[in-house]
Amino acid sequence: xxxxxxxxxxxxxxxxxxxxEDVYEDDELTLQQxxxxxxxxxxxxxxxxxxxxxxxxxxxxxxxxxxxxxPTHRLRLSLNERQLRAVTFPLQSQLQILxxxxxxxxxxxxxxxxxxxxQGVHPSNIIVTTFTVKAANEMRERIAAMVGPSVASRLVLGxxxxxxxxxxxxxxxxxxxxxxFQIADETDALHFIQSVMKEVDPESDKNDCRHARNAISNMxxxxxQPSSLSALEYTTxxxxxxxxxxxxxxxxxxxxxxxxxxLKCMELLRTNPLVVSNIQxxxxxxxxxxxxxxxxxxxxxxxxxxxxxxxxDPDQSIYAFRAAESTNLMRMRQDFQDTSVVSLEENxxxxxxILNAALAVIQQDTERIQKTVLPNHDEGHMPVFFPARNPYxxxxxxxxxxxxxxxxxxxxxxxxxxxxxxxxxxxxxxxESELTKAGIDYRIVGGFRFWEREEIKLLVNYxxxxxxxxxxxxxxxxxSPRRGIGSVMQAALLNHANAYQVPIWDAIQRxxxxxxxxxxxxxxxxxxxxxxxTEAERLVQDSSRETPLADALDYLITALDYKEAxxxxxxxxWAARWENVTDLKEHIRYFCATAPxxxxxxxxxxxxxxxxxxxxxxxxxxxxxAPSEAESSAFDPTMVLTISTIHGSKGLEWPxxxxxxxxxxxxxxxxxxxxEVDLAEERRxxxxxxxxxxxxxI
DNA sequence: CTCGATGGGTTTTTT
DNA sequence: ACCCATCGAG
Numbered sequence: 001x002x003x004x005x006x007x008x009x010x011x012x013x014x015x016x017x018x019x020x021e022d023v024y025e026d027d028e029l030t031l032q033q034x035x036x037x038x039x040x041x042x043x044x045x046x047x048x049x050x051x052x053x054x055x056x057x058x059x060x061x062x063x064x065x066x067x068x069x070x071p072t073h074r075l076r077l078s079l080n081e082r083q084l085r086a087v088t089f090p091l092q093s094q095l096q097i098l099x100x101x102x103x104x105x106x107x108x109x110x111x112x113x114x115x116x117x118x119q120g121v122h123p124s125n126i127i128v129t130t131f132t133v134k135a136a137n138e139m140r141e142r143i144a145a146m147v148g149p150s151v152a153s154r155l156v157l158g159x160x161x162x163x164x165x166x167x168x169x170x171x172x173x174x175x176x177x178x179x180x181f182q183i184a185d186e187t188d189a190l191h192f193i194q195s196v197m198k199e200v201d202p203e204s205d206k207n208d209c210r211h212a213r214n215a216i217s218n219m220x221x222x223x224x225q226p227s228s229l230s231a232l233e234y235t236t237x238x239x240x241x242x243x244x245x246x247x248x249x250x251x252x253x254x255x256x257x258x259x260x261x262x263l264k265c266m267e268l269l270r271t272n273p274l275v276v277s278n279i280q281x282x283x284x285x286x287x288x289x290x291x292x293x294x295x296x297x298x299x300x301x302x303x304x305x306x307x308x309x310x311x312x313d314p315d316q317s318i319y320a321f322r323a324a325e326s327t328n329l330m331r332m333r334q335d336f337q338d339t340s341v342v343s344l345e346e347n348x349x350x351x352x353x354i355l356n357a358a359l360a361v362i363q364q365d366t367e368r369i370q371k372t373v374l375p376n377h378d379e380g381h382m383p384v385f386f387p388a389r390n391p392y393x394x395x396x397x398x399x400x401x402x403x404x405x406x407x408x409x410x411x412x413x414x415x416x417x418x419x420x421x422x423x424x425x426x427x428x429x430x431x432e433s434e435l436t437k438a439g440i441d442y443r444i445v446g447g448f449r450f451w452e453r454e455e456i457k458l459l460v461n462y463x464x465x466x467x468x469x470x471x472x473x474x475x476x477x478x479x480s481p482r483r484g485i486g487s488v489m490q491a492a493l494l495n496h497a498n499a500y501q502v503p504i505w506d507a508i509q510r511x512x513x514x515x516x517x518x519x520x521x522x523x524x525x526x527x528x529x530x531x532x533x534t535e536a537e538r539l540v541q542d543s544s545r546e547t548p549l550a551d552a553l554d555y556l557i558t559a560l561d562y563k564e565a566x567x568x569x570x571x572x573x574w575a576a577r578w579e580n581v582t583d584l585k586e587h588i589r590y591f592c593a594t595a596p597x598x599x600x601x602x603x604x605x606x607x608x609x610x611x612x613x614x615x616x617x618x619x620x621x622x623x624x625x626a627p628s629e630a631e632s633s634a635f636d637p638t639m640v641l642t643i644s645t646i647h648g649s650k651g652l653e654w655p656x657x658x659x660x661x662x663x664x665x666x667x668x669x670x671x672x673x674x675x676e677v678d679l680a681e682e683r684r685x686x687x688x689x690x691x692x693x694x695x696x697x698i
Numbered sequence: 699c700t701c702g703a704t705g706g707g708t709t710t711t712t713t
Numbered sequence: 714a715c716c717c718a719t720c721g722a723g
Contacts (some may be wrong), residue, residue: 019704134713161713186712207708258713321711360721429714486700519699625713647711668708669710685711 024326079111080104086342087111089309091119091281094339095312096329100373101358101691102349102653104602106135109285109311110142113155116281116290117147123154124601125278125299129294131286133159133625135651139285151488156600160294160498161258164265167275168256170600170608177264180617182468183624184250184257187457189213191472192255196245200238214406216243220259220290221323223266253470262293269300274606277304286650287312288326289319295328299335312370315362318685320677346373349481349653351380358690364679380695392660395430398658399438402641405656415440415641419654423667427660428643435641442490445644449540451623453565454575456584460623462556463549466536467616469505471497478508481565483525490520532559540616547592553585591619646689657693662686 047273049535077088086097086108108127118124119483130136136158144152156163168177184192193213197204204212215235224230226244241549250257256264269276282302284290287310290298304307311331325331333339352375359373388394398420406413422428428444435442450456458480464473477495479485497507497518511518512527536559539545539552557563562581566574602608642654661667668682 046720159713208713261713318711319713322713381706426709482701484700522699666710671710681711 015354036302040363051081069641078105079108080344080346082342082344082346083108083111089340089342091116091121091307092305094306094308094332095310096287096332096339097309097344098313098329098341098371099311099344100313100347100371101316102347102348102694103344104348105311105344106139106285108344109283109309110139110146112309113143113283114146117151120484121280123151124156125280126155126283127163127276127279127281128157128283129160129163129285129298130157131159131289131390132648133162135285136162148167154601156162160290160297160406161261164261164297165621165625166600167265167268168684171268171272171275171606171666172264173609174275174606175264175268177268178487179506181254181256182398182470183261183621184255184622187476188255188470188472191248191475192246192253192658193242196242196249199245200242211513212239215239216246217257218323219243219261220263221293222292223263223296228364259293262297264298266293266300267647269297269303272606273300273303275603276301277355278601280305281307281309284308284310284312287317287328288314288317289324290328291323291325295325295483303421308332308336315371315684316650316688318650318681318688320681322595346374346376348376348696350691351375351693353379353382354690354693354695357383358687361690362683362687365683367680369420377695383611383690383693391427391430392434392487394432394660398431398660399434401658402439402440402656413441413655414638416638419642419644419649419652419656419692420656420658421644421646421649421692422659423646423661423685426665427646431643431660440641441639442641442643445642445648449678450580450583453577453580455580459553459556459562459581459584462533462560462621463553463616464620466540466552467620469503471504478529481560481569483529484521485525485529489522492516516578532556533625535559547589549619550585550589553588557581557585564673590617590624616626649692650688653694655693655694659686659689 001093044367083104086095089095089112097108099107099108113126113128117123118356128136128139130139140152140155140157143155150383156166158166165183168181172181173179190209190213193209193216194206197209197212219235226240226247228240232240249255250260279301281299284298289312298308298310310329312329313324314329317324320326333341344638355375360652362368383416386394386397388397402415402418405418406415420428420431422431432442432444451460458477461473461476464470465477475490478490493504493507493511493516496502496510499502500507507516508526508530510516512523512530516524536552536556539555540548542551545551563578566577566581570577600608642652644652646659652682664670664673667686668679672682674679
């Protein structure tokens with residue numbers, strides 16, 4: 001027998017299961033259950049939502065033949081007692097599922113969704129929020145595997161941000177939001193802040209801007225308005241002024257930043273609750289990481305029936321720096337006095353020794369609420385502590401250990417069974433170079449994200465300019481690749497734009513037309529630049545093409561001679577960068593071929609805006625909200641090891657986990673040493689990292 | 699004016 | 714390793 005495989009049949013838990021068959025056929029939901037939770041074996045319910053008229057496209061699955069003769073979607077879930085109780089908890093109530101690491105949290109949440117469907121709740125009347133886009137996609141896939149893609153695709157499922165965006169696109173006009181708003185990513189936001197900061201404090205540098213950006217985002221996450229006086233307890237008059245001016249700039253350019261998406265959606269639902277009147281159930285994953293605004297949004301989503309299920313674990317709250325408040329758990333119990341709590345205590349993931357070590361870390365927090373953890377595995381191996389003199393020795397040791405374990409297990413452990421989890425993205429460097437020396441492939445999640453890479457951002461910014469002629473993006477690309485438009489020329493253009501109150505794009509046009517004095521060389525460069533953009537725009541809008549967006553990108557890359565530019569400019573890293581460009585091309589082709597986000601259901605009595613959602617805007621929104629890495633599929637996925645920040649590792653697990661840099665200054669981070677609340681978060685961070693280890697009964 | 703070379707100072711975590 | 718400020722060459 002495979003000694004590394006966890007043998008589930010030895011579980012002491014009572015196995016309970018239910019099956020869903022032909023769940024969705026012609027608007028009828030059928031559930032078949034066995035030895036499960038209800039007396040009736042089979043019952044079916046009419047799709048009963050009068051407020052939803054999302055019936056036009058239902059026929060997709062109709063070609064599925066009848067139950068008796070067809071292969072049916074069949075699902076068997078084995079749940080333990082607590083999980084089952086949570087899954088089948090009565091509707092029209094509030095439920096908190098407190099689930100420690102490795103207790104089957106996601107499985108329980110998914111099963112609850114299936115349960116709700118089986119109870120006749122229409123999928124488009126269920127909102128499920130997840131913490132990342134990746135988690136949302138995985139969840140949709142797993143649900144689709146059980147109930148079919150047409151049901152799964154109708155769930156309103158995504159991050160708070162992406163769901164908010166969908167509501168705002170459709171109903172934003174109700175609160176006077178201009179159509180076609182754009183989402184400001186981190187770079188855009190910083191650009192705006194920068195220009196505001198210059199006005200307020202000409203001495204300010206980039207670091208001050210970052211600081212301001214964080215401070216403002218934190219206020220917005222708490223729903224503090226720029227006009228709020230009480231905010232002065234937190235921050236300075238000056239900062240509030242920056243905040244206020246920043247909001248002005250955003251509005252002027254028709255931008256919403258991440259926080260605005262949530263705030264505007266909150267405003268929308270407060271003033272127009274009808275918009276979510278169809279919603280029968282709201283489920284929130286990673287509840288301990290929601291901020292106040294998200295909590296309010298959750299309540300607003302559920303305003304009609306107050307049917308709320310949340311899953312969370314205060315011990316894994318690691319986003320307080322982003323204004324997440326795990327006290328939302330208590331807040332919810334106060335707001336909804338009948339809230340029930342189910343704790344999942346059985347840990348199916350880690351060995352006993354690992355759990356004990358992890359608990360020893362987190363129990364140092366005296367404020368913490370004690371929790372029962374029942375290891376389902378044997379004690380297993382002791383975790384190893386290796387004191388290293390410096391990062392290079394540490395990296396070498398880790399890589400040697402990985403090679404040793406692979407050899408020792410006779411290839412049973414493959415590189416993809418290993419993860420290296422770091423506190424800060426930059427700590428990966430020595431490790432990367434050791435891995436490269438050893439010839440082990442790795443991928444990095446979090447940290448240097450695909451979409452944040454310079455070459456990717458540049459090309460995306462070209463697309464942004466093609467779409468909107470947006471000034472921040474325009475300034476980013478105007479001299480990249482180098483075309484002789486230096487900072488002085490840029491300042492001149494900017495000046496002209498400001499003086500005449502026109503967009504920078506127009507200033508460029510005027511320079512070409514000779515209304516602004518420039519020398520011939522610059523003029524021809526500008527002309528060339530403008531031509532490239534207009535030609536790309538023509539391609540994007542050419543509806544006779546199959547993949548206009550991908551074609552436009554190809555054109556841009558060729559016209560810019562981007563490969564050559566990289567080779568010339570980027571020394572030894574140009575090849576890797578070019579590879580990223582190839583990945584981007586592939587990603588866009590794939591994107592062109594994929595279906596858009598499902599539309600929100602129409603609500604009787606509320607006019608929705610038909611999403612004028614062309615490929616390019618959809619793509620750009622995806623880039624902003626879902627900076628997931630584009631999986632480079634070139635190599636064997638089992639031969640790839642994972643490097644991730646601890647934050648990025650949440651919800652994942654590996655047989656072997658290394659946590660480098662566990663020393664004061666790294667974990668806990670130097671910037672967190674001053675305050676006990678921050679230290680507590682660092683402890684939880686280490687706890688999360690340690691509990692990623694999937695213990696095996698060897 | 700632009701560009702490339704040179705040298706010094708640096709970085710938490712992210713939707 | 715990357716970002717920035719500075720400076721001299723074209």
